[in-house]
Amino acid sequence: MALVEILLPAMGEGIIEATLISWMKNEGDTVNIDENLIEVATDKVNSEVPSTASGVLHKKLFGENDVMSVGKPFAIISTEGEETSAPAPKAEVKIETPKVDELVKQEVANIESTIAVKPVITNSEDRFYSPLVMNIAKEEGISQAELNCIAGTGQSGRVTKDDMLIYLQNRQKPVNQQVQILNKTNTDSKTENKTANPIAEKSTASIDFGQNVEVQKMDRMRKLIGEHMMKSVQTSPHVCSFVEADMTNIVTWRNKNKNKFKEKYGENLTFTPILIEAIAKGLIEFPMINSSVDGDTILLKKDINIGMAAALPDGNLIVPVIKNADMLNLLGLAKKVNDLGQRAKKNQLKPDEIQGGTYTMTNLGSFGNLFGTPIINQPQVAILGVGAIVKKPVVVESSEGDTIGIRSMMYLSHSYDHRVVDGMLGGTFVKRVAEILEGFDVNREI
Secondary structure, three states: OEEEEEEOOOOOOOOOEEEEEEEOOOOOOEEOOOOEEEEEEOOOOEEEEEOOOOEEEEEEOOOOOOEEEOOOEEEEEEEOOOOOOOOOOOOEEEOOOOOHHHHHHHHHHHHHHHHOOOOOOOOEOOEOOOHHHHHHHHHHOOOHHHHHOEOOOOHHHOOOHHHHHHHHHOOOOOHHHHOOOEOOOOHHHHHHHOOOOHHHHHHHOOOOOOOOOOOOOOOHHHHHHHHHHHHHHHHOOEEEEEEEEEOHHHHHHHHHHHHHHHHHHOOOOOOHHHHHHHHHHHHHHOHHHOEEEEOOEEEEOOOOOEEEOEEOOOOOEEOOEEOOHHHOOHHHHHHHHHHHHHHHHOOOOOHHHHOOOOEEEEEHHHHOOOOOOOOOOOOEOEEEEEOOOEEEEEEEOOOOOOEEEEEEEEEEEEEEEOOOOOHHHHHHHHHHHHHHHHOOOOOOOO
């Protein structure tokens, strides 16, 4: 018999911890390798974490709503035999003496003591902190006691990112001004703190909006999206350029070949892979667009990883990423687009599949919109919105003169970070993407 630690795997670029949402197995249950053990949430996505060993779930090291660190154990599996199929577990104890129970208990105690080392900020039974709030507290040197005194305006009195920012702005002010922000969570002192804490009073007070108003709380995903969008607007000075592209050749070619494409490859041929192909070609020509900002440093990305915003059944959005899009042909792009899109709707994306994007495309046309002003997906420096393809009369230039023709037209909306991308570069890039689309070969083989 052996004990194997199951470690929390890497959850994507920049993610160092995750919140445990629920257990899928109970202690004593049989667990197979690659069978899901827990569901976790990060500030990016919810995902399921599989077991890296087969055996019996011996010990749960965390409970629901606990925050776990990447690379640290969250469960212990007891296995049969001297070796396990788990990849290089951090700690494994082989029991070879008759006192099995005592050794097992000792090993569990050792592991638990290792996990408990120096938790700077923790959750309590009456107070839960999101990973984002805990990270802010750690970076700003806010102690556990200090954090516990910050008034929360979120659901059930939770501390939000805005609460943290307001507190930090007033942190250096005199004590008599700080009292207006702090609200100790002790139940006995709630009444006396109402006057000194207008923020908390407003959040806990029952507000009557009238009979004709339905009050809905934001779900977790909507809150995270809101925080991400606000951060982007506050970080990047947004500029947007618009170009209209003639999609007639592409529409004609797709209508002619979509059934053949489906029969030959078993994949639906949408406009999305064609658009991503054109964007990838444009990024090769304009590498500054394929970058990010770190302070006053520009990071030029050699990999072209294009994210595509996808709508979830609950109305929220997620951005799966097509890695190395410039190295895929149209079939490869179609397979990736269809696979990621289908699994996004079923909430089956892996954390790594929504990380590492260097540029993003959002399809405004899927909602019937002609154009919009998309918000940059940080830490990228630009995003392209593609509108609905609409037939309209336009001027068609030719060597024999100008005529009026019916063409399939589409607007491209390019939002970019003016710290890095000026108007000339941002406008030239989106114009180049339009030229690539308009130059599509109608005789192209599938």
